[in-house]
Amino acid sequence: MAGATAEVLKVRRVSRPRALWRPLRENAIEGLALLGGVLLWEACGWLLPLPWLPPFSHVVAALAQFIESGVIGANVAVSLQGLAIGFGFSLVVGLTVGALMGRYRRVEQALDVYVYAMLLSPSMVFAPIFFAIFGLSDMARIAVIVMYALFVIIINTSTGVRTVDPALVEMARSFGAGERQLFLRILLPASLPLVFAGIRLGMGRAVKGMINGEMFIALVGLGALAQKYGSQFEASKVFAIALVVLIVALFANWIVQIIEQRLTRWAD
Amino acid sequence: MAVAAARRRRQEERLWAWGLPLGVFAVGAGLWELATINSESLIIPTFSQTMVGLYQLLFQTGQLWGPLLLSNQALVLGYVLAVTVGVGLGLGMARARWLESIADPYVHMMLAMPTAPLIPLVMMALGLGIESRVLIVFLFAFIYITVNTRAGVRNVDPGLIEMARSFGASEADVWRRILIPGAVPAILAGLRIGLGRAVNGMVVAELLLVATGIGNLLLEFRAAFHSGLLFATVLAVALEAIVLLALMRVLEDRLAPWASSVVGD
Structure with missing residues (x-):
């Protein structure tokens, strides 16, 4: 599975979604491209009689109305609560299992093939099972989030711990470090960049799991709202919710980045 | 000894x-x-x-094949479309500075944006037919193919291009002799990741837009409390994804056994 290592290693630099204001400030062309897109959208919305493409201004109006009425606030809170629980669980289990797999060869041999199988499976296909088991409860939503986020965290953590420079481990050993010290002082800090790559990917996937699970169960949260207005053919409201989801995704990513910067300052 | x-x-x-x-x-x-075994549960x-x-x-009944085939039609069409557009756009963005600048903020947005909230809009635009499912598969897959293709061409050593130029190579020569071979590993990896995303798209379309193939089968089994068949269908779809992606990996190792840089999700 050496190829997968390359995959997670390179991910950091390229796929990190930059905050939207940065290209705006740094790069006039990119800012203009965004502005042009919005203007084009607005023009098409007015000129073309497409029910699914309202003018951008209508989307903004719908968003403003949502915020004013408190509909968005309540649903964002519900969604974020599920996200926090599901992602928190994935984080604890993922880091633990990943660290054990990375440190102990036998654990890796035992679990590797199953973790990869789950990573490759389309996570959403398990939603009907969770729905059957948990019914309409919050557990179903949270379980979907865990399915999305958990396995990529395990794989990256295990790769990170396993690929720590053996010379470092040997040196720590020769200076008499025990297993606990070895783990806290050497393995944990040295594997941090890869571990965080996994956490970032896991967070991105968790947000997808959050919205997909909510749309499937269609009871609470932003996803349920999108389904509801979709069935009423209220395109500008659906766009407004999609915009909120994008903001939630960027916000979640930003939080992970902040924490990562705090914890990996030693690397600079 | x-x-x-x-x-x-x-x-x-x-x-x-x-x-x-x-x-x-x-x-x-x-x-x-x-x-x-002792719970006599109809659910698990x-x-x-x-x-x-x-x-x-x-x-025995072969009940799975029909719906699976139906779902996979959308997968095949959507994936082919995503490969065509993704590779084309990726190559264009890698070589044309202006296209890159215009598309870049949108690429970042699409990488961060979950696709599912757009499904109601797809339904409004195209209805509940196969076109909608194809579009959803496409939307899931194409951006990862684009980004990996772009990264592949970008990572080709500029020194090689310069050398080819100084020996009188035309733009077409540079593409054929240097850029394409250099980018092949990343493009193939992008195609594999895109395929994984496309399978996700197929499943999401079945569950969130319209249950035609496997989605319909899942609904039937759940309504009839045939939990064994429900779980078996889920397992079968997961196995399909694993087999497809494993085959892609084998193909990739055959065609481009050298190292690559990859953008995944």
Whole structure:
């Protein structure tokens, strides 16, 4: 599975979604491209009689109305609560299992093939099972989030711990470090960049799991709202919710980045 | 003596490599069976019921093949479309500075944006037919193919291009001799990641837009409380994804066995 290592290693630099204001400030062309897109959208919305493409201004109006009425606030809170629980669980289990797999060869041999199988499976296909088991409860939503986020965290953590420079481990050993010290002082800090790559990917996937699970169960949260207005053919409201989801995704990513910067300052 | 010991070590190691995962499987299946065998639950089947269900669906009644084929039509069409557009756009963005600048903020947005909230809009635009499912598969897959293609062409050593130019190579020559071969590993990896995303898109379209193939089968089994068949269908779809992606990996190692840089999700 050496190829997968390359995959997670390179991910950091390229796929990190930059905050939207940065290209705006740094790069006039990119800012203009965004502005042009919005203007084009607005023009098409007015000129073309497409029910699914309202003018951008209508989307903004719908968003403003949502915020004013408190509909968005309540649903964002519900969604974020599920996200926090599901992602928190994935984080604890993922880091633990990943660290054990990375440190102990036998654990890796035992679990590797199953973790990869789950990573490759389309996570959403398990939603009907969770729905059957948990019914309409919050557990179903949270379980979907865990399915999305958990396995990529395990794989990256295990790769990170396993690929720590053996010379470092040997040196720590020769200076008499025990297993606990070895783990806290050497393995944990040295594997941090890869571990965080996994956490970032896991967070991105968790947000997808959050919205997909909510749309499937269609009871609470932003996803349920999108389904509801979709069935009423209220395109500008659906766009407004999609915009909120994008903001939630960027916000979640930003939080992970902040924490990562705090914890990996030693690397600079 | 040393040779014999080494051989014994190797054999032992092979035993671990096979025995451990099989042991985990046996323990997992056993626990599942024990936990559910006495519950007489209509919701959670036993392990053996699930396996029997899978065997029935695949070989006895063959009930799975029709719906699976139906769902996969959208997968094939959407994926082909995503590959065409993704590779084209990726190549264009890698070589044309202006296209890159215009598209870049949108690429970042699409990488961060979950696709599912757009599904109601797809429904409004195209209805509930196969076009909608194809579009959803496309939307799931194409951006990862684009980004990997772009990264592949970008990572080609500029020195090579300069050298080719100084020996009088035209733009077409540079593409054919340097850029395409250099970018092939990343493009192939992008195609594999895109395929994984496309399968996700197929499943999401079935569950969130319109249940035609496997989605419909899942609904039927759930309504009839055929939990063994429900679990078996889920397992079958997961197995399809795993087999497809494993095949892609083999193909990739065959066609481009050298290292690559990859953007995944």
